[in-house]
Amino acid sequence: MKKSIVSVFSIRKKEGWLFLLGLFCLWSIASTQFSFDADYLFPTPKEVGLSLRDSFPELWAGTLSSFCILLPAFLAAIFFGTVLGILAGTTPWVGRLLSPFSRFAAPIPTTIYIPYAIALLPGFDTAAGFVIFIGAFWPIFLNAMAGANHLPAHFRENAQTLELGAWEYRLKIVLPGALPHIFSGIGIGLVFSFILLTVAELFGASSGLGRFVQLSADYAEYTRMVAGIFYVGVVVFLCSAFLDFLKHRIIFWKKS
Numbered sequence: 001m002k003k004s005i006v007s008v009f010s011i012r013k014k015e016g017w018l019f020l021l022g023l024f025c026l027w028s029i030a031s032t033q034f035s036f037d038a039d040y041l042f043p044t045p046k047e048v049g050l051s052l053r054d055s056f057p058e059l060w061a062g063t064l065s066s067f068c069i070l071l072p073a074f075l076a077a078i079f080f081g082t083v084l085g086i087l088a089g090t091t092p093w094v095g096r097l098l099s100p101f102s103r104f105a106a107p108i109p110t111t112i113y114i115p116y117a118i119a120l121l122p123g124f125d126t127a128a129g130f131v132i133f134i135g136a137f138w139p140i141f142l143n144a145m146a147g148a149n150h151l152p153a154h155f156r157e158n159a160q161t162l163e164l165g166a167w168e169y170r171l172k173i174v175l176p177g178a179l180p181h182i183f184s185g186i187g188i189g190l191v192f193s194f195i196l197l198t199v200a201e202l203f204g205a206s207s208g209l210g211r212f213v214q215l216s217a218d219y220a221e222y223t224r225m226v227a228g229i230f231y232v233g234v235v236v237f238l239c240s241a242f243l244d245f246l247k248h249r250i251i252f253w254k255k256s
Contacts, residue, residue: 024045028044028045031043031045048230051224055224058212062211063209066198069208073130073136074189080137081136081138081189082141085141085178086147088148095145114131114196118203124205128201132200135192135193136189136192139192142185146181147181148174148178150181156169183250186243197209202214209228213225213232
């Protein structure tokens, strides 16, 4: 009985890793034990691993190129999305000003802007950064505004009792209280940023992770293409894990 209880607790909270391991096993079995009409489209894990090893210098260079575009735009989206969201959530006239526009603009798929931005703005990096900023801004802004709006009433009452100024109230009371919502928006914005970056790089980049995948497909090097897709997934996973680490360090009072 004790052994069964121990085994259950040893598996708990590891279901995600077990699921990934199961998918990897299915991939290995399907690619090695079955024959397809286009076997070159289904490389084995070993082939992908070797291609990943051989292509790593190029992938690393692409990672640096991609992050030079992504990071400034994403950090700008965090700053402006948080500031404007808190303003909209704490200042009625700002909320009335921005809410109708957000209902109109936020649901528009950001990928629609990519061809126009590339044609309009000077240089691919500027166009891709603009698109990434738009895609990451809306979830951060909307979540920051929701966090400010849903702040408990006694927080505002205590701020009035302490006679805090408007900006001091927003900085010391609203911002910490809205952080869980803001981090939720940042997480969504991070995923959107990577999606938009790779899609933009398919259109007109001379380097980057999306460009690596596109070139591999153009030259029918599908093992390299799968290796690139796998590498992008690992990069996004590591960035999300780092964001979760920051979230738990900053919002230390909230247990998930």
